[in-house]
Amino acid sequence: MAGLRGALIVLEGADRAGKSTQARRLVEALKERGYRTEGLRFPERTTEIGQLIGSYLEKKSNLEDHTIHLLFSANRWEQVPMIKEKLRSGITLVVDRYAFSGVAFTSSKENFDLHWCKQPDVGLPKPDLVLFLKVSPEVAATRGGFGNEIYETNSFQEKVAKRYAQLMDDKTVNWKLVDASQDIENVHQQLKELSEKAIDDAKDQPIGKLWE
Ligand code: NYM
């Protein structure tokens, strides 16, 4: 309907939780149900900032830890005008990772606290729904090994999982925890139901600001 906005739906979780697969399927399913829907991902590696990030993740360049954190955030901010425009035109966005990844990963490094890590992303468009895909380390291990990117080690991912748990204590964010150890189809059905509800709840609400 004209004048109604789309919802901002984010998928989060540790590596190998199935986020990218589920995000793709969710976009297709929502489209089939008649919702105008598009997918986004962060980092968005195609922009100039995104290329710096890609090269860091692939260990082709080293960047100072605060610097790479700020670049991840800048990579989100550079998409904000487009995100707002799409939401306002009624398009629902399904986003594979967002600011929560930024905070969970950097704050898992030595000498970074959650508070500092959140600041650059304060004020971003607030997700109407954050779907957290939770997998046990055992199930994740059956899904094939990590790639060769930085952060892709068991010890680092364990720290990341603890940081996500801390972020999920924040009740100002609409977190929904989904057991992603179930088969793909079950997970998909749950994500679809939660998303349709979020779209319905968000459509006549203003776009919020994250962590403000
Ligand atoms: N990552 C992702 C961060 O460290 N900070 C961020 O802000 C974002 C969005 O990048 N290991 C990390 C998490 C992942 C890596 O993501 C690349 P993907 O979804 O594997 O391409």
Ligand code: MG
């Ligand atoms: Mg990855």
